[in-house]
Amino acid sequence: MMVETIIASGMSVLGTLLGSGVSLAFQQRTEVRSHQFTHREKQRQDRLEAYSAYAGALVN
Template sequence: MLGTLLGAGVTHSFQRRAIERTEEFTRGERLRQERIDAYSAYAGALVNYRRVLMDRWFSRHENRVEDSEESRFRSYEMRSEAQEALFRVQLLTSDDDLARQAWATLDMVSDLHRAEDRDDLAERRRVSRDAINAFVAAAKRHV
């Protein structure tokens, strides 16, 4: 009888550990998927925000008054979407450096429409594109 109880206790212990490992793996995989979704959504929001800011710049510098106002409001909407995606990144990442890089990337993209001329715009486009790519590369290490 003592052997049966000991065997049942050992079996229960092994089963509990197996269940805990499975649950831990499932939680880790779910977090990984959420991070992939959040990081890619943020990068996508930045790309869309960047595109709208370039439209805004061209509207203003080509004196398309009716388009300029619409582009300005659209850029506000896209910035809000990018910030929402950034908040999700901040909630899901455990790396403070990645969160800071995400903020810095948003700032670099936001500066795009402040370019003085086409050469300045081209440089800001390059910087913002490189910043987005660097964020994606850094985020990749966390998934």
């Protein structure tokens, strides 16, 4: 009976650690994707401003 309790406790700890590791991996992946999206959006905005300035210069 004592051995079964120890094994069950060990499995619970391992399951918790595995769950935490998987959660960490997903959070890091989400953070990287968010950073990449922000970077691409900033580049898009910069290009749009440059194109607008160029078009304004052509009109004048």
